[in-house]
Amino acid sequence: MPHFCDAIACCPCLYDDETKSKRKVHQRITDEIEKAKKLARREIKLLLLGTEEAGKSTVIKQMRIIHGKESQDGKSLAKWVQSVREDVSRVHSHSPEGTWRNWTFRWRDRGNQEHATRVMDAARKHYDASAVPEVFRAIAALWQDEGIRECYRRRAEFRFIYLSDSSGQRSERRKWIHCFEKVNAMIFVASLSDFDQELLDKTANNYEDRTVNRMEESLALFNVVIQDRFLQNASIILLLNKTDIFQEKLQERHLADYFPDYAHFQPESQPAPGPKKDPQTAGQYVLSKYMAINDCHAAGKFASSSMEKDEQFMFAHFTCATDTKNIKLITKAVEDRLLQEALIDFNLALV
Ligand SMILES: Nc1nc2c(ncn2[C@@H]2O[C@H](COP(=O)(O)OP(=O)(O)OP(=O)(O)O)[C@@H](O)[C@H]2O)c(=O)[nH]1
Ligand SMILES: [Mg+2]
Numbered sequence: 001m002p003h004f005c006d007a008i009a010c011c012p013c014l015y016d017d018e019t020k021s022k023r024k025v026h027q028r029i030t031d032e033i034e035k036a037k038k039l040a041r042r043e044i045k046l047l048l049l050g051t052e053e054a055g056k057s058t059v060i061k062q063m064r065i066i067h068g069k070e071s072q073d074g075k076s077l078a079k080w081v082q083s084v085r086e087d088v089s090r091v092h093s094h095s096p097e098g099t100w101r102n103w104t105f106r107w108r109d110r111g112n113q114e115h116a117t118r119v120m121d122a123a124r125k126h127y128d129a130s131a132v133p134e135v136f137r138a139i140a141a142l143w144q145d146e147g148i149r150e151c152y153r154r155r156a157e158f159r160f161i162y163l164s165d166s167s168g169q170r171s172e173r174r175k176w177i178h179c180f181e182k183v184n185a186m187i188f189v190a191s192l193s194d195f196d197q198e199l200l201d202k203t204a205n206n207y208e209d210r211t212v213n214r215m216e217e218s219l220a221l222f223n224v225v226i227q228d229r230f231l232q233n234a235s236i237i238l239l240l241n242k243t244d245i246f247q248e249k250l251q252e253r254h255l256a257d258y259f260p261d262y263a264h265f266q267p268e269s270q271p272a273p274g275p276k277k278d279p280q281t282a283g284q285y286v287l288s289k290y291m292a293i294n295d296c297h298a299a300g301k302f303a304s305s306s307m308e309k310d311e312q313f314m315f316a317h318f319t320c321a322t323d324t325k326n327i328k329l330i331t332k333a334v335e336d337r338l339l340q341e342a343l344i345d346f347n348l349a350l351v
Contacts, residue, residue: 050189062327229284236314
């Protein structure tokens with residue numbers, strides 16, 4: 001039973017004309033905002049791009065978990081465990097062989113040779129679920145071997161481990177990029193940990209002898225897609241991913257050995273240029289490389305659009321895609337930003 005005053009307040013027939021008209025306007029604005037929000041939500045099209053193994057699928061998986069699309073019941077977890085196991089088997093099946101071809105590898109425990117053979121055999125055969133526990137025991141034993149650990153630490157030296165078809169993909173990019181008409185935003189995933197890795201450049205003459213740095217490869221892809229006419233009005237969301245591996249690698253490797261101009265990179269707050277073992281400054285340096293590409297093409301975009309010069313085209317986040325909490329925060333920031341931009345398009349910016 002409503003209170004007497006509430007009943008009066010809710011009864012429009014008791015309002016004077018001015019109040020009625022104000023309420024009408026208010027209601028119309030509220031309806032418009034709701035409509036615009038629904039429309040914006042329904043129509044936002046995202047394109048996810050990045051070079052091979054940058055973390056695109058992992059970002060999507062996390063988003064599915066965050067939005068409850070990925071059930072975490074026993075059956076689904078078993079599926080994930082299985083997928084992780086297959087991944088680990090795949091990675092380990094490369095390591096010992098690579099080591100033998102390129103480097104004098106020494107087992108700390110010679111008994112582990114048998115375990116290595118077991119893993120390699122399993123990798124060559126069709127996947128056999130019943131063999132998985134045994135293969136996993138072998139992998140666990142191998143991982144205890146200091147020789148394998150050293151091999152892992154020096155993994156960037158084994159060029160062929162990273163041999164992939166992605167540079168073949170590169171020559172085809174101009175064909176497939178046009179499939180993405182009218183996207184509102186592009187999420188570009190770039191792996192920070194690529195700075196010390198190479199892949200064979202299959203587009204080069206005598207490609208057997210030519211390698212390309214994987215971070216350069218990612219910058220080159222970014223440079224191509226950002227100029228695509230279908231993405232001219234899209235917001236660019238840059239995810240600088242694998243912060244955890246980046247941090248770990250920088251303890252042993254100097255970014256300037258791979259990107260010499262890092263030696264001169266000195267943000268305002270930094271007492272000296274190009275510091276070693278400093279993921280913050282190194283991360284800022286990588287970000288600056290992407291920003292430079294974006295800024296270079298943004299000038300053209302400003303000239304051909306009605307946008308103001310101070311409007312930002314790109315926003316960037318440092319991410320660890322395997323960390324659900326981190327991706328949850330980033331997803332929220334991205335969603336807020338995209339909604340805000342959609343509302344600006346409707347002249348309904350939130351203040
Ligand atoms: N440690 C760590 N591993 C990551 C991170 N992001 C992705 N990975 C791992 O990197 C590998 C490649 O990630 P994916 O998500 O499959 O990469 P992708 O971009 O979808 O790769 P393709 O589909 O081959 O182009 C997987 O083993 C992921 O678990 C991260 O932030 N930290
Ligand atoms: Mg993928």
